[in-house]
Amino acid sequence: MSQNIKKIAVLTSGGDSPGMNAAIRSVARTCAYHKISCVGVYRGYEGLIDGDFVALDARSVRGVINKGGTFLKSARSKRFMTKEGRKIAYDQLRENGIDAIVLIGGDGTFTGGLVFNTEYNFPVMGIPGTIDNDINGTDRTLGYDTALNTAVEAIDKIRDTAHSHDRLFFVEVMGRDVGHIALNAGVGAGAEEILIPEEDMGIDRLVESLERSKKSGKSSSIVVVAEGDKIGKSVFELKDYVDQNLDEYDVRVSVLGHMQRGGSPTCFDRVLASRMGVKAVESLLEGKSNYMVGTIHDTMELTPLEKAIKGESKINKELIRVSDIMTT
Amino acid sequence: MSQNIKKIAVLTSGGDSPGMNAAIRSVARTCAYHKISCVGVYRGYEGLIDGDFVALDARSVRGVINKGGTFLKSARSKRFMTKEGRKIAYDQLRENGIDAIVLIGGDGTFTGGLVFNTEYNFPVMGIPGTIDNDINGTDRTLGYDTALNTAVEAIDKIRDTAHSHDRLFFVEVMGRDVGHIALNAGVGAGAEEILIPEEDMGIDRLVESLERSKKSGKSSSIVVVAEGDKIGKSVFELKDYVDQNLDEYDVRVSVLGHMQRGGSPTCFDRVLASRMGVKAVESLLEGKSNYMVGTIHDTMELTPLEKAIKGESKINKELIRVSDIMTT
Amino acid sequence: MSQNIKKIAVLTSGGDSPGMNAAIRSVARTCAYHKISCVGVYRGYEGLIDGDFVALDARSVRGVINKGGTFLKSARSKRFMTKEGRKIAYDQLRENGIDAIVLIGGDGTFTGGLVFNTEYNFPVMGIPGTIDNDINGTDRTLGYDTALNTAVEAIDKIRDTAHSHDRLFFVEVMGRDVGHIALNAGVGAGAEEILIPEEDMGIDRLVESLERSKKSGKSSSIVVVAEGDKIGKSVFELKDYVDQNLDEYDVRVSVLGHMQRGGSPTCFDRVLASRMGVKAVESLLEGKSNYMVGTIHDTMELTPLEKAIKGESKINKELIRVSDIMTT
Amino acid sequence: MSQNIKKIAVLTSGGDSPGMNAAIRSVARTCAYHKISCVGVYRGYEGLIDGDFVALDARSVRGVINKGGTFLKSARSKRFMTKEGRKIAYDQLRENGIDAIVLIGGDGTFTGGLVFNTEYNFPVMGIPGTIDNDINGTDRTLGYDTALNTAVEAIDKIRDTAHSHDRLFFVEVMGRDVGHIALNAGVGAGAEEILIPEEDMGIDRLVESLERSKKSGKSSSIVVVAEGDKIGKSVFELKDYVDQNLDEYDVRVSVLGHMQRGGSPTCFDRVLASRMGVKAVESLLEGKSNYMVGTIHDTMELTPLEKAIKGESKINKELIRVSDIMTT
Missing domain, CATH: 3.40.50.460 (Phosphofructokinase domain)
Structure with missing residues (x-):
């Protein structure tokens, strides 16, 4: 385990998807399990810049696993697309003693994280939260x-x-x-x-x-x-x-x-969120960064963020054929 | 009980609503209970003109109480708006030995029934099936x-x-x-x-x-x-x-x-449909015609069809006030 | 409007039922609308004795209308069945400047309220919250x-x-x-x-x-x-x-x-809860006490608490007959 | 494609599970697509012995994809456990010109199929339909x-x-x-x-x-x-x-x-059922027998029936650990 990581932040960004709350809960509980601190960031990168944080312990995420949406709220941030915005965000993280961040969102979220990591070498780990299933490195995205x-x-x-x-x-x-x-x-x-x-x-x-x-x-x-x-x-x-x-x-x-x-997440999405949160936090604790966690063939795997957001079609040709046969 | 009614037809017409199947089932079961025949008419007044009938006994309506839509199908009929169309419909009813008809639908359905009754003195009984709750003579319409x-x-x-x-x-x-x-x-x-x-x-x-x-x-x-x-x-x-x-x-x-x-009807709509079907058939057997069955203050009541389709607002002023207070 | 009532407490007691949260919300919002204070009491009469209160304004009940259970929690209180317990509860109410109380629950809850009112002439108003529908003075209880x-x-x-x-x-x-x-x-x-x-x-x-x-x-x-x-x-x-x-x-x-x-309340129960909360608060403001609010023939009515808890069967004989016919 | 297979039977056996109807539909539609006949067998092996068959074309399975249970009904058959019972079943299949059979069920169903195949070399193909997920050769069973x-x-x-x-x-x-x-x-x-x-x-x-x-x-x-x-x-x-x-x-x-x-199957189970039905029929048409179709790493695979029913635990150790962390 990395000696350097004592406090992890988590945010949700981009379009929301069912299971985001379950993922935040899992990040918070995994931090508690490893006896490190966890901080929630409101409104994605906007809140990061504004220092809009909330301490999250094991209890504070009680009762959220079955709620749709994200209690940390989500937003798209124009400021984070600027060098100045990201500088303020970095200062906020440092001032608050945060050592790494878990990003829950889609390709826009991860692109922001990649740029931020490149500029500040700040440890980031992605969780694919989007209903569209348009992210590589996971068979299913959270909420799909x-x-x-x-x-x-x-x-x-x-x-x-x-x-x-x-x-x-x-x-x-x-x-x-x-x-x-x-x-x-x-x-x-x-x-x-x-x-x-x-x-x-x-x-x-x-x-x-x-x-x-x-x-x-x-x-x-x-x-x-x-x-x-x-x-x-x-x-x-x-x-x-x-x-x-x-x-x-x-x-x-x-x-x-x-x-x-919206809506209460299915059992699959709640379990997936729980697994992803554990994997994200523990990967950061192992010193890893710039990855996205995902489920590949039912196993938790890491994929470099830049590969995750590459637009390759994962559409299942066999299922297209099944669909043709079903409509005979 | 009327000696004259030995066979009752039932049809659904106009926009469909959840609970129509449960109402058809209730009509069929009540006929079986009183040992008279029941006939389903497909596609509303269209099927009446085409003689598109199906015999319904207690068993043939099994498993429909929780299904949305109407298995008898619904349609709007231009032909039934003509004297010629209604004449054919009347002949079909006579040829098939049908003595009365239960009409499940909204104001268009009932207007058609009224005209038909006026012309042929044929016993009709309405069941208000519409999600809009825009029918007088019942606190709640079926499907609402x-x-x-x-x-x-x-x-x-x-x-x-x-x-x-x-x-x-x-x-x-x-x-x-x-x-x-x-x-x-x-x-x-x-x-x-x-x-x-x-x-x-x-x-x-x-x-x-x-x-x-x-x-x-x-x-x-x-x-x-x-x-x-x-x-x-x-x-x-x-x-x-x-x-x-x-x-x-x-x-x-x-x-x-x-x-x-669409969708599986709620418990309320299934119970309402069951009650309405019983009341409709038994009212016909008592020799009544040209009424709509409805629930007023939780009691089954009859309202003349011409009053049921009069456009009076039933909107609850108290609830408008509650709504204002809730959005304080 | 009663000049004397400036602060109203609300509690849930006995078995919980879906819609209790919506009723608490309505009580809080109606107080806000009339510019008086509202206080939630945790764990029913237990919390009343312990002075376990929380201030409720219009915002603090946001997002609860569709949640099952009761966020104020419920409990059965042996202490409130004793004179000593009720004395402490009365002192707590007085110390906290509370002028009246809305009781959400069933017959046990109302019996406690009646005794309390008799002893201290403290204004109480009941809301029938139980899935069993076994309360007089309302066609439907909340959660049923x-x-x-x-x-x-x-x-x-x-x-x-x-x-x-x-x-x-x-x-x-x-x-x-x-x-x-x-x-x-x-x-x-x-x-x-x-x-x-x-x-x-x-x-x-x-x-x-x-x-x-x-x-x-x-x-x-x-x-x-x-x-x-x-x-x-x-x-x-x-x-x-x-x-x-x-x-x-x-x-x-x-x-x-x-x-x-449990479970998210139906539309009917949410609307009923909203109406009942308004009626309960406004009845207290009109100087009334010792009643239960209920819906009779779709109108909000007051029934004396002692009548509400009398065990008269409301079972619908017509529906028993419908049930017999349906199982032909 | 096998020249020999012109008519395929399908049955459901053992405990029912959501998605069985969708699988029957898929078998029937895939047969129609390949222009061969399909026959449904009522009550599992019982109906096989009794010759209780129904012809299934593409239209006759309309509207069943979202229905729980199995419209072919299921049963446990003591007679099929005897040599005599299986002989009658074989005769029924031959008399009805059936060339292969798709078995939807769990380990009891597959054990019966294996014995039958051993005795009569009759082509069988299994679809794992059980809520328990206790079958090898598929990551998820149908209904789970x-x-x-x-x-x-x-x-x-x-x-x-x-x-x-x-x-x-x-x-x-x-x-x-x-x-x-x-x-x-x-x-x-x-x-x-x-x-x-x-x-x-x-x-x-x-x-x-x-x-x-x-x-x-x-x-x-x-x-x-x-x-x-x-x-x-x-x-x-x-x-x-x-x-x-x-x-x-x-x-x-x-x-x-x-x-x-019971209950309407989830999207996952409906899609899985559709894929499994296609794979089962097409595998039989390719001359294969004695396999179970399954989804392994999101790909349709065949597993020999005797391996499918071997009791090896598939429990996910990682998920047990996640569960421990979540309950911190």
């Missing part, structure tokens, strides 16, 4: 499993009414530039079509497929659309196009929106 | 309680992320021209403001109130907006106006949409 | 609607496995001496039999009915049993008896237990 | 993720009331001889202690730990107990022992029971 279930439960409800009225619904789910939520929630909800950025089926093939589906006797349909999909400029344009080219369907749109970011 | 809970659970999730990011969310809920869902879900979700058609607060008062709220230390806010509210032409226009007039807030919109129409 | 939904959702899951295996399940639900939860959750879950203390069907009639049900082709069955039912000494004895007398069934038991007391 | 979430949601509710009353709850979860559900649901629910068969902490250490916990200021506690744990003969004996040896706690028991076997 919860978001999938939120989406599937909502689509289940939409199917009830779609089926009662023989309607076609375009349901837009989150996921930024990647199709993980759309593909998995689409398969999970038994969608008739799934549109993801990684696979451009083209709008005409979509219309053909829907026509075929109608003829084969399907009276209602759900098309799950990733927000980053590029067939239409928006899900509403998709609807308009299909409205004009498919007489048989009564077409509606539902944008699931921000509810996908 | 479920829709409230769906809305509140979604807003709970949105609040998680609103609070993490200090954001202002406009959340649009359903309810057509009335504010029941908005007012109750708004109070239930602890919304900071609730905009309903029955009470026009004006956009400037809204902006003032949000400003005051910000100054008093509230960092995030939820404004629940009824779809029928008239302050903005849409919730997106509201957002734009506030964006332009309130610097301090990061404003987002979420339209909950059609998921509010 | 949530408990019904928790029970129904659990029984839905049990039915999945009962149906897959053609099993008979005895499911025990809460409700103390009354059958409200059993009757409503039983109808809501589509139970084949419902055993409540108010209607003793006798164990032999139960066995006959289950035999008949089996012969009519039902392969699985759910029997919902109120914890206060007296056919068997326990649900396990019921199982044993049926096991010995009914060869055809594979019989299991599930006791839903304390999960029925 | 759903059962975890059901358990965690129930414990969340129990914690509400435990915390309100400063109580100690022993909560028994399912899992047969292994501690997967207890360990993961325990960490997910933030339990203070977790008792699993794989780690015998001894009852005295438990009592010491609870005492220490109480002294450190924890007022309420949740102890999650695996049903296969051996400290007490039952969770009720545990309670009695602690009642006698720990004055400070008010101790209660909750046995979650069979609700853990």
